Amino acid sequence: MKTEHKKNLPVTNTIIKIAKPAAYVTLLLLTYTLGYFSSSTSSELDSFRVKNQCANPIPPENVRQTLINRIFNGVSPFTNFPPPHAAEKLRRSKEIKGWGSNGPVFERLIRKVKPRIIVEVGTFLGASTLHMAEVTQRIGLQTQILCIDDFRGWAGFRDDFKYIEILNGDVWLYYHFLQNIATFNRTGSVLPLPFTTVSALTKLCELGVWPDLVEIDAGHDFLSAWSDINWGFQILRPGGVIFGHDYFNGADNRGVGRAVDLFARIHNFKVEVDGEHWVIYSTYIQ
Ligand SMILES: C[S@@+](CC[C@H](N)C(=O)[O-])C[C@H]1O[C@@H](n2cnc3c(N)ncnc32)[C@H](O)[C@@H]1O
Ligand SMILES: *[C@@H]1O[C@H](CO)[C@@H](O)[C@H](O)[C@H]1NC(C)=O
Numbered sequence: 358m359k360t361e362h363k364k365n366l367p368v369t370n371t372i373i374k375i376a377k378p379a380a381y382v383t384l385l386l387l388t389y390t391l392g393y394f395s396s397s398t399s400s401e402l403d404s405f406r407v408k409n410q411c412a413n414p415i416p417p418e419n420v421r422q423t424l425i426n427r428i429f430n431g432v433s434p435f436t437n438f439p440p441p442h443a444a445e446k447l448r449r450s451k452e453i454k455g456w457g458s459n460g461p462v463f464e465r466l467i468r469k470v471k472p473r474i475i476v477e478v479g480t481f482l483g484a485s486t487l488h489m490a491e492v493t494q495r496i497g498l499q500t501q502i503l504c505i506d507d508f509r510g511w512a513g514f515r516d517d518f519k520y521i522e523i524l525n526g527d528v529w530l531y532y533h534f535l536q537n538i539a540t541f542n543r544t545g546s547v548l549p550l551p552f553t554t555v556s557a558l559t560k561l562c563e564l565g566v567w568p569d570l571v572e573i574d575a576g577h578d579f580l581s582a583w584s585d586i587n588w589g590f591q592i593l594r595p596g597g598v599i600f601g602h603d604y605f606n607g608a609d610n611r612g613v614g615r616a617v618d619l620f621a622r623i624h625n626f627k628v629e630v631d632g633e634h635w636v637i638y639s640t641y642i643q
Contacts (some may be wrong), residue, residue, distance in 0.1 A: 362633050402623055405547055411592055412565035417473035420566050421501050427564060428550065435544040438535050445524050446529075454518070455484025456574075457602050462631040463572075464492045470598050472569035476561065478554050478585050479575030479602075480504040481530070483537040483547075489572075490543045495558055503568070504549045505557040506575070508534060554581075558588035565585040567594040573601030579612035586620050604628075604635040 410465075415423055423434050439447055459532045467475075467489065480486055486504050493500035508531035515521055515528055531551055538547045550557040554575050561568075570591040575581060582601075589599055603613045617635045621628045629636040 360602050375384040409559075409562060409591055410564035411567070414567040414594070415565045417501070418499075419439055420474055420503075420611055423564060424503070424548060424550070424566070428560070433544075434535065434551075435539065435550055438446065438539060439532065442508060443529070443532050448520055448601070449534055449536065449540050451540065453482050453484045453487065455481065455488075458484035458635045459488050460632050460634060462600065462634045462636065465631070466570060466598055466600060467492050467500075467634065468496060469500070469634060471498055472572050472597075473498070474566065474568040475502045475570045475572065476505065476558075476566075476568040476589065476592070477502060477572045477574070478558070478589055479506045479573065480508075480534065480549070481510065482533045485572065485574065485602075486547055487537065487541050487543060488556050490541070490546050493546070500546060502547045503561070503566070504534075504547060505554055506549070507553050508549075508551050513633045554585050555588055558585070558592060562588070562592050567597075569594050571597070573598040573599065574603070577603055577606050577613050578609035581615045582616035583620070584618055590620070590624075590637075590639070593639055598636065598638050600631075600636040602634055604630060604633060 427430060457541055463485070467626070472493070475489060477486055483504070486502055489502055490500075495503075510518075510528065511532050515523065531549070534549065538544055538549075541578075550560075552560075571593050573582070573585050573589055575585055586599065586601070593599055600614065601617070604617060605611070606613050614635075617628055617637070621637060626637045626639075629638075
């Protein structure tokens with residue numbers, strides 16, 4: 358065996374000698390190609406990444422008053438609500454229109470995360486807000502729900518909500534939201550932030566408000582969903598959960614789903630689907 362082996366050695370050596378440069382060239386080409394692909398995709402995607410250092414977290418029990426001071430001049434939006442010019446026009450209804458607002462995903466995640474601070478991005482009339490407020494109270498949590506919405510709805514939404522007044526072209530969605538929160542006695546645990554999503558989210562980042570749970574349900578086009586998800590994740594407490602509605606919505610060629618999938622791919626997160634909702638755990642706590 359040994360002699361046989363020795364006899365074969367020069368042949369093997371020759372093969373190696375010939376094969377070596379070829380292997381090097383192949384390796385070089387492979388490295389170059391892989392490097393080219395990974396560097397081009399990562400640098401292209403880099404331009405889309407939201408990278409920002411938020412302020413150190415303020416204690417959850419200080420969040421509400423800090424926001425009232427810094428955003429509303431020290432006066433809660435619920436103080437002296439409703440104003441006289443709106444009082445008799447606001448409908449006090451216990452039926453509030455929403456979309457998937459009572460889905461089981463809310464209670465499941467609230468039980469899992471036990472949030473002190475929830476940020477809702479896209480609130481409309483408050484159906485999902487009120488559902489979360491009811492769940493947190495029922496399971497004994499002290500939770501503040503911050504509702505980001507410009508309360509403009511969308512152009513033409515009033516076609517389906519004729520009872521919502523228009524005054525000088527101003528649709529009273531905000532007043533109806535405030536009225537709904539007041540009707541259900543949730544004014545102490547809900548605080549609206551009536552601004553566009555990114556403007557409110559960047560302010561929360563600047564103030565050090567770190568929610569445990571972020572719900573995304575505002576614009577359903579790709580770019581809106583993309584910025585809401587990235588900014589929502591930016592302020593999420595490490596270990597928190599971000600989730601949102603309409604993973605399968607067809608708007609903008611499945612804009613929400615595309616944004617969620619791309620976000621998960623970049624961060625190497627898994628997307629969990631729960632009914633119409635998508636869920637991403639910042640660290641896996643299942
Ligand atoms: C589908 S509704 C939210 C429904 C609510 N989550 C529920 O379950 O009842 C979407 C809301 O997002 C708000 N919205 C859309 N784009 C926004 C933006 N760029 N800034 C602030 N709010 C926005 C609209 O005003 C609208 O009220
Ligand atoms: C809110 O509180 C008032 C006064 O305590 C009560 O009459 C009413 O039934 C409550 N509303 C709801 C929806 O629980």
